[in-house]
Amino acid sequence: MAKNSMNEIVALCKRRGFIFQSSEIYGGINACYDMGPLGVELKKNIKDLWWKHMVQMRPDVEGLDAAILMHPRVWEASGHLEHFSDPMVECKDCHHRFREDNLKKDKCPDCGGELTDPRNFNLMFKTHMGPVEEGATEIYLRPETAQGIYVNYENVRVPARQKLPFGIGQIGKAFRNEITPGNFIFRTREFEQMEMQFFIHEEEEDKWFEYWMDYRINWHKNVIGISSDKLHVVEHPPNKLAHYARRAVDIEYDFPFGQSELEGIHNRGHYDLTRHAEFSGKNLEYFDQAKDEKYIPNIIETSGGIDRTLLALLTDGYEIEEDEQGKERTVLKLHPRIAPVKAGVFPLVKRDGMDELGEKIAADLRKKFNIFYDAGGSIGRRYRRGDEAGFPFAITVDGDSLQDNSVTIRERDTMQQKRVPIDMIEKMIEEFTEGYQRDKGLLSGD
Amino acid sequence: MAKNSMNEIVALCKRRGFIFQSSEIYGGINACYDMGPLGVELKKNIKDLWWKHMVQMRPDVEGLDAAILMHPRVWEASGHLEHFSDPMVECKDCHHRFREDNLKKDKCPDCGGELTDPRNFNLMFKTHMGPVEEGATEIYLRPETAQGIYVNYENVRVPARQKLPFGIGQIGKAFRNEITPGNFIFRTREFEQMEMQFFIHEEEEDKWFEYWMDYRINWHKNVIGISSDKLHVVEHPPNKLAHYARRAVDIEYDFPFGQSELEGIHNRGHYDLTRHAEFSGKNLEYFDQAKDEKYIPNIIETSGGIDRTLLALLTDGYEIEEDEQGKERTVLKLHPRIAPVKAGVFPLVKRDGMDELGEKIAADLRKKFNIFYDAGGSIGRRYRRGDEAGFPFAITVDGDSLQDNSVTIRERDTMQQKRVPIDMIEKMIEEFTEGYQRDKGLLSGD
Numbered sequence: 001m002a003k004n005s006m007n008e009i010v011a012l013c014k015r016r017g018f019i020f021q022s023s024e025i026y027g028g029i030n031a032c033y034d035m036g037p038l039g040v041e042l043k044k045n046i047k048d049l050w051w052k053h054m055v056q057m058r059p060d061v062e063g064l065d066a067a068i069l070m071h072p073r074v075w076e077a078s079g080h081l082e083h084f085s086d087p088m089v090e091c092k093d094c095h096h097r098f099r100e101d102n103l104k105k106d107k108c109p110d111c112g113g114e115l116t117d118p119r120n121f122n123l124m125f126k127t128h129m130g131p132v133e134e135g136a137t138e139i140y141l142r143p144e145t146a147q148g149i150y151v152n153y154e155n156v157r158v159p160a161r162q163k164l165p166f167g168i169g170q171i172g173k174a175f176r177n178e179i180t181p182g183n184f185i186f187r188t189r190e191f192e193q194m195e196m197q198f199f200i201h202e203e204e205e206d207k208w209f210e211y212w213m214d215y216r217i218n219w220h221k222n223v224i225g226i227s228s229d230k231l232h233v234v235e236h237p238p239n240k241l242a243h244y245a246r247r248a249v250d251i252e253y254d255f256p257f258g259q260s261e262l263e264g265i266h267n268r269g270h271y272d273l274t275r276h277a278e279f280s281g282k283n284l285e286y287f288d289q290a291k292d293e294k295y296i297p298n299i300i301e302t303s304g305g306i307d308r309t310l311l312a313l314l315t316d317g318y319e320i321e322e323d324e325q326g327k328e329r330t331v332l333k334l335h336p337r338i339a340p341v342k343a344g345v346f347p348l349v350k351r352d353g354m355d356e357l358g359e360k361i362a363a364d365l366r367k368k369f370n371i372f373y374d375a376g377g378s379i380g381r382r383y384r385r386g387d388e389a390g391f392p393f394a395i396t397v398d399g400d401s402l403q404d405n406s407v408t409i410r411e412r413d414t415m416q417q418k419r420v421p422i423d424m425i426e427k428m429i430e431e432f433t434e435g436y437q438r439d440k441g442l443l444s445g446d
Numbered sequence: 447m448a449k450n451s452m453n454e455i456v457a458l459c460k461r462r463g464f465i466f467q468s469s470e471i472y473g474g475i476n477a478c479y480d481m482g483p484l485g486v487e488l489k490k491n492i493k494d495l496w497w498k499h500m501v502q503m504r505p506d507v508e509g510l511d512a513a514i515l516m517h518p519r520v521w522e523a524s525g526h527l528e529h530f531s532d533p534m535v536e537c538k539d540c541h542h543r544f545r546e547d548n549l550k551k552d553k554c555p556d557c558g559g560e561l562t563d564p565r566n567f568n569l570m571f572k573t574h575m576g577p578v579e580e581g582a583t584e585i586y587l588r589p590e591t592a593q594g595i596y597v598n599y600e601n602v603r604v605p606a607r608q609k610l611p612f613g614i615g616q617i618g619k620a621f622r623n624e625i626t627p628g629n630f631i632f633r634t635r636e637f638e639q640m641e642m643q644f645f646i647h648e649e650e651e652d653k654w655f656e657y658w659m660d661y662r663i664n665w666h667k668n669v670i671g672i673s674s675d676k677l678h679v680v681e682h683p684p685n686k687l688a689h690y691a692r693r694a695v696d697i698e699y700d701f702p703f704g705q706s707e708l709e710g711i712h713n714r715g716h717y718d719l720t721r722h723a724e725f726s727g728k729n730l731e732y733f734d735q736a737k738d739e740k741y742i743p744n745i746i747e748t749s750g751g752i753d754r755t756l757l758a759l760l761t762d763g764y765e766i767e768e769d770e771q772g773k774e775r776t777v778l779k780l781h782p783r784i785a786p787v788k789a790g791v792f793p794l795v796k797r798d799g800m801d802e803l804g805e806k807i808a809a810d811l812r813k814k815f816n817i818f819y820d821a822g823g824s825i826g827r828r829y830r831r832g833d834e835a836g837f838p839f840a841i842t843v844d845g846d847s848l849q850d851n852s853v854t855i856r857e858r859d860t861m862q863q864k865r866v867p868i869d870m871i872e873k874m875i876e877e878f879t880e881g882y883q884r885d886k887g888l889l890s891g892d
Contacts (some may be wrong), residue, residue, distance in 0.1 A: 017508075017605030023517030027598050029585070030575070034598055037606050043511065044497075059805070064462075065481035065489065067636050068619065071469030088577055096602055097577045127573040127587070128480040129476070129635065131534055131543045131625045139475070141587075143571070151471050151481055159463030160483050161820055173514065175618070179577045189575065190513050211683045254776075280471040331491035359505070366503045373505055374607055 004256060006256045010184055012330065016389040018042065018314070018340075019185060027047065031181030031189040038389055039310070041340030041370055043192075046309055049223050050194045050338065050430075052339040054169045054302075061196060062160045062168040068173060072139055075281035078147050078272070079244075080124060080140075087118035088179050099179050123176045140174035146301065148172070150272045153284060153297075156280055157199075164286055164297060165208065167181050167198035171306070183257050185307040192306040197272075199286070199297035205267055206245070208300045210305045213249055213265045216302050220251060220262065223333030224309070225438070226316050230254040231262075244271030251304075253312040262312055263304035270296040284423060287358025313338060317390060324415055332390035333413055338432040342369035343393040350375045358397040361407070361422060389414055392432065396427065414441030452702045455760055458629055458776065461497040462835040464488065464760070464786075465631060477627030477635040484835055485756070487816055488785030489638075492755055494850040495616050495669050495783065496640045500615045500748075507613040507642060508606045512594025514619060515575065518585055523725035524593050524718070525690075526570060526586075533564035534625050543627050569622045587621035592747065594618070595643045596718045599730060599743075603645075608734055610743060611654065612646035617752070629703050631753040638752040643718075645732070645743040651692070654746045659711045660696055662748050666697060666708065670755070671781030671884075672762050676700040677708075690717030697750075699758040708758055714820055716742040735817035759784060763836060770861055772824075778836035780858055782879040788815035789875065796821045804843040807853070807868060814872060833858055838878065841871065860887030 013019040017036035018336035021028040035043055075081045087100040093113030100118040108115055125141040140190045149168045156168050171194045179221065181187045200208050217233065236248040246267040247348045252259045273296045277284040285294045314336060325327035336342060345362040355375045362373040372391065374382050379396065386394050394410040401407050407425070410417045411432075420428060459465040463482035466473040481489055501509045521527045533546040539559030554561055569588050576582030588594065595614045602614050617640045627633045646654050663679065666672045683696040692713040698705045719742045723730040731740045759780060764883040769775035780786060791808040793800035801821050808819040820828050820836065825842065833839050840856040847853050853871070856863045857878075866874060 014601075015605060017602060020601045022513040022515065022594075023520055023597055024601065025722065025728045026517040026519045029513075029515060029517045032513040032515050034513055034594060036598070036602055037508040037510065040509040040511040056816055057809075059808065059812070062483040063486040064483065065486040067468040067480055069468065069475060069476040069621075069636050070480050071475045073472045074469055121577055123573070125573045127571045129571070129623060131567055133621070136546070148468075148480060151469055152466060152482070155460075155466045156463060157482075158481055159461060175515075177575060177577070190515050258624075276471065283472045285725065308825040359796060362505065363503075368504070370502055376607070417735075 002408045005315075005318065006184065006199075007110040007314065008156070009055075009256075009318055009328075012318070012388060013039070018110070018389075031178065031187070033185050033188060033307075038340040042313070042334075042338065043306060043310055045338045045340065046224060046306055047192075048247065049056070050304075050306075051169070051171065052221070053219055053223055054194070054196050054200060060162070060168075061166065061169050061198075062156050062162065063154055064149055064156060064168050066145070066170065068142050068175075069139055069146065070142055070151070070257060072137065073127075073279055074147050074151060075124065075140055077275045079113060079275070080149075081122070082142060083243075084124060084143060085120040085122040086179055088121040089115040089118050097179055121177075121179060123178065123326075125175045127178050127427075142295065143176050144174050144303075145170050145172045145193045145195050146272075149195065150276050150299075151280075153199065153273065154282075164288065165198060165200040165204065167196050169194075169196040171195075183260075186255065186257070186260065187310050188307060189335055193301045193303060194306055195301065198300045198302075199299060201288075201295065202270070202298045205300065207297055209247060209249075209267050210263065212300055212302050216263060216265060216304070218308075224313065224338050226253065226312055230316060232259060234259075244269055253308075253316075254310070255315060260308070261305075262308055263302065266301040266303065268299040268301055269300050273297060308315060323384070323387075329384060329390040331412060332388055333438055334390040334392075335438075336392040336429070336436050339390045339392050340370060340388065341372045341386075341391045342433075343425075344372045344374060344381060344382065344391045345395045345397050346373075346380055346382045346397070347375050348396055352399060353402050354399065356395045357401055359396065361397065361425070365426060365429075369429060383410065393429065408426055410440045413439050416441045451761075451764065452630060454776075455702075455764055456567060456780075458764070458834060459485070459760070461586060462831070464835075472554050473667060477633070479631050479634060479753075484786040488759070488780075488784065489752060489756055489782045491786065492670060492752055492759075493638075494749075496665070496752075497615070497617065499665055499669055500640070500642050500668065504613075506611065507615050507644075508602050508608065510595060510598055510602060510616045511613050511618060512591070512616065514588050514621075515585055516588055516593065516597070516821045517868070518583065519725055520593050520597060520722075521570065522588055523721045525721070527568070529689075530570060530589060531566040531568040534567040534624055535561040535564050537561055543625055546628065566781045567623075567625060568831060569624065571621045589617045589622050590618050590620050590749075591639045591641050592643060592718075592749065596643065596722050596745075597726075598646065599719065600728075604693075610648040610734065611644060611650065613642050615640075615642040617641075623877065629701070630701070630707075631757050632701065632706065634753060639749060641747065642754055644746045644748075646746060647734075647741065648716070648744045651744055651746065654707040655693060655695075655711065655713050657750050658746055662750070663697060666755075670759065670784050670835060671882075672699065672758055676758075676762060676858070680705075690714055699754075699762075700759070701761060706754070707751075707753055709748065710747065712747040714747055716744050718745055719743060733765040769830070769833075775830060777858060777885055778834055780836040780838075781884075782838040782875070782882050785836045785838050786816060787818045787832075787835065787837045788875065789841050789871075789881075790818045790820060790828065790837045792819075792825060792828045793821050793840045794825055794842055794844040798845060799848050800843045803847055807841065807843065807871070811872060811875075815875060829856065839875065840883075859885050862887040 018039040020034045024031035030047040091108035091113045159181040232252045234250045250261045251263040271285045347358035396408040464485040468478035537554035537559045540557040571587040574582035678698045680696045696707045697709045719730045763779040793804035842854040
C-alpha cells in the first residue's frame, strides 16, 4: 500500500465516524484523538477479545484495573524519574524541536539551521494533587500501565489463590509527553495499553517467553484477523536491550509509513519486583511450599498498544476495488468478529411498510449486535457507506419481504447476495463470523 | 445497615480482591483506588450493561470515546476555568483544610481553631503539554466527560446520519482535585463516568426529561438489580440549580454514610452548544428540514458515577446471616448478571480424577463466563469465600461425578443444593441469570 494511503485512511476515519482529532472545533490538540461511534466499537471489540483470551479464558491470569494516578515513589522505583527521557535538540533558527536520536545529521531537518546541544527531556506529564499547589504532592500521569500490576502483585495473588506461574492482565490509558508524536494514532500523547505480566521462576524464562510470543502472534492473526504476511517478529539485539531486560521481541506490522511495533514481548528478569521490594520495604518474595524455596519472581511481559492495533486493522482492511457496476468502491475488510457494526439494515424505499419492518428487524438484532439502520437515499449509496465502514452484511428489506418474511443479504467482501428468512439472520451472522475467511463469501456455498 | 458496616465492606473488598488502595505498598495515594480481579469484572459488567442499554440497543444513541486531554479553550467555554472551584478554608492552628460550604460552624471541626477566609480553589488538575515546560501549553485533566460529547456533536451526528432527537453516550475517566474526598470509592480524585447527552428541540424538554429519568431508574432497579426501596429520586429546588440548568433530579441510594447521589438527570437548556459555538466560532445550529427551522439544540443529560454505582451494589448485596451449620456467613447478594464470577468450581478433594474433571468443567465454562477454580482446603471454606465474593453458584465435583457425569450445584442466596448433569450447567446459569429474584432459589422449584 502506498505511503499516501495514510491520508485516505485518515479521511475515511473522519467521514465514517471512526476517529476525530480531539477538540477539533478548537483547532485540535496535538497528538490526541477521539473515537467516534465506529471507532469506539472497534476499540471495544479489540479490548474485549484481548480480555477474553488473556484473562477470562485463562485459569492462570487475573484481571486488574489500577488508577492512572500513582504514588510518586513508584516512578523512583521503576526508574522512570531517572531514565524515562529522550535527548531533545532545538533548532536555533526555526526553534523546531527534535529527538536527537532520530536525526540522521546534525543540521535542522526543517530549515538546515544549527541545533542546540541535547538536553534530557522527561516524558512524564506532571501535575499536583492536594488542595493548594504550594503544599501539594507532585505526581505524574502514568507513562505505562505495568507498574500498577507490579505494586499490586501480592494484593492480587493472595485473594485469587494463585501459585506461580501466573499472570495479571490490565487494559488502561497511559500518557507520554512525546517530543515528536505522529503517524495519526500510531504515536500519541494519550494512548491505551493492553498488558499482561506473567510471574515465573527464573528456570522457566525461556519456555514462557516462547509460549507467550506464540500465543500473542496467534491472537493477532487468528482472533482479530490481521494478515499473516504483514506481521513480523523482530528480535532486539542484546546491545539494544533496556538495562533490566534479558530478551525482547517486537511484533511488528507493515504500516504505510513503514514496519512498526504493535506489541512487545519482554523478559524483564526480576528487576521490577526487586526494585519495588527495595523502595517500599515490603517483602515481595514468593514462597514455593512444594519446593521449600523462596525467590523474587521473574517477569515475562506482553505489552501491546490498542490504538496502533486499531490502526493496523484499519490499514489491513482498507482496499479499493470495483463494485457491482464496475465503479470504484472503498471497502474495509475487517473480520466480522472485530467489525464495529455487524450489519446495515436498509429498507429499499421508505414506504409500504418496508421501513417499519426494517426498524423491527434492526431492533431485534440490536439485542445481540451493533446494527446501523438507514432508510434514506439510494440503496447503492447505502451499500457504499457500509462497505467502507466495514459492515460485513447489508440487509435489504424490499416489497417482497412483507409477503415472504425474507430479506436480501449482501456480503461485503464478495458482494454476493442471497435471500434469507428473517428468523435466520441472527444465526447466519454468528456462523459467518466464526467461519469467516477474507474474500471468500459464505453465501454462495450452501 | 449500620454506619460502621462501611469498614466491613472495605475489608471485604481487600480480602476478596475487589478494591485496593492505589500504590498501597507505598502507603497509598489519597482518594485513588485500584480494582482487583473481582472489582474489574464487576465494573466491566456495569459498563457493559450501561453500554448495551444506553447505546447498543438504542437506534437514537451513538457511542463516543473522547480523549481525557482536551484543548484548554474547552474549559473556558464550559465555564470550568471560571466557576469549577470550591471555597476552601484552612485552620490556622492544625492547618487542616475544609470546604467552607460543608462546615456547620466557623471554628475548625478538628481542633476548634480559627479558620482563614475562604479562597476559591479550582478543582481541575493542571499539567503541561509540549516538550519544554516554559514553552508548553497549560492543559487540564478533564473534570467531566460531557464536554467531549459537546465538542463532537457535529462530528458524530453527520456520519451517523442522525436527526434530532438523538443522543451520544460515553464512558470514561475524569479527575477532580477534591478538597475533601472520602467515603471509600464514593468521592475520589480519579473516577469514571457514564454519561449520555440527548439533543432535542426545546419544545420537547419536559417529555424527554421524564423519559430518561424513568429509563435510568429502571436500569438501576431492573438491569443491575439495586433494591428499589433504597433508591430515591430527589428534585433540586430551583434556587439550587447550576446557572445554566433548567431542572435537575438526582437518583440517590441509601449508603451506610447517608443518602447520596448515584446519577443526575439534568435539563441543561441550550447553554453548552451555545457556548461552544460562541467560543469556537463554529455554527452548531441544527437544521430541521421537515420544519424548515434552525436552532441550537437543548440537552437532557444522564450522568452517572460508575465507582459509586459499584459501591451501591456492594453495599446493597452485603448481608450477614447463618449458614447451613448455623454459623455466621457473609454473603454478597449481587444479581448474577452483575456478579464478577458466575460460579466457583470446586473438586471435593484433589484426587481420583476429581481435580482433572473440575479443571475441564471450568475450562469449558470459561469460554462464556468468568469462573473461579479452587481445589484446595475444606469445601465449607471454599463455599464461604464464594458467598462473600458474590458467586451465584458453587459447582462441586465429587467421587460420583466421574460415574454419573453430574455435579452438585449450590445456590448462593438459599444455599440449596441440586444434582445437575455437567452438560446442563451452562444453560442453567443462563436461565437462572434471567429469572433471578433475590433470596428465591430456582433450584428447588422444578
